[in-house]
Amino acid sequence: xxxxxxxxxxxxxxxxxxxxxxxxxxxxxxxxxxxxxxxxxxxxxxxxxxxxxxxxxxxxxxxxxxxxxxxxxxxxxxxxxxxxxxxxxxxxxxxxxxxxxxxxxxxxxxxxxxxxxxxxxxxxxxxxxxxxxxxxxxxxxxx
Numbered sequence: 060x061x062x063x064x065x066x067x068x069x070x071x072x073x074x075x076x077x078x079x080x081x082x083x084x085x086x087x088x089x090x091x092x093x094x095x096x097x098x099x100x101x102x103x104x105x106x107x108x109x110x111x112x113x114x115x116x117x118x119x120x121x122x123x124x125x126x127x128x129x130x131x132x133x134x135x136x137x138x139x140x141x142x143x144x145x146x147x148x149x150x151x152x153x154x155x156x157x158x159x160x161x162x163x164x165x166x167x168x169x170x171x172x173x174x175x176x177x178x179x180x181x182x183x184x185x186x187x188x189x190x191x192x193x194x195x196x197x198x199x200x201x202x
Contacts, residue, residue: 080155083134089127091117093136096145101137102152105144 085093095113099106110124117124128145131137138146153160 080151083136085130086127088117088119088123089131091119092124092127093131093147093151096137096147097152101145101147102149105138105140105146107143108145109143 092113095117096106096108099108101108108128110121110128113119113124114121119127128137128139132139136148136151138148140146153163
């Protein structure tokens with residue numbers, strides 16, 4: 060899909076204001092730490108990032124973790140909203156994952172889902188669930 064297709068939404072998935080990651084000259088440690096944060100959900104919410112745990116998992120020193128996080132924060136690849144909590148910039152994630160970027164763009168272009176008359180009616184209960192509700196079972200005496 061072209062950028063023009065998405066212009067009416069104000070979202071151009073090919074223009075996220077993010078330079079290609081390879082142009083940032085990240086070190087292997089910086090890339091590893093960025094991946095460590097991403098793999099633990101720091102795309103969605105800030106997460107607690109224990110520098111010693113990162114160091115052990117990424118096989119680097121804690122000083123390398125601090126230096127890497129400072130550089131990633133300076134590049135705005137990582138946000139640091141409060142002590143020990145980090146969040147990966149969603150622009151990085153979308154720029155690095157074109158298939159997800161495409162899916163979001165398609166979702167914005169897709170027609171809205173509209174409930175029909177059946178959706179507004181009562182929910183139909185399956186036979187098994189209906190039988191389960193009709194069965195009365197004795198409760199054992201508690202002594």
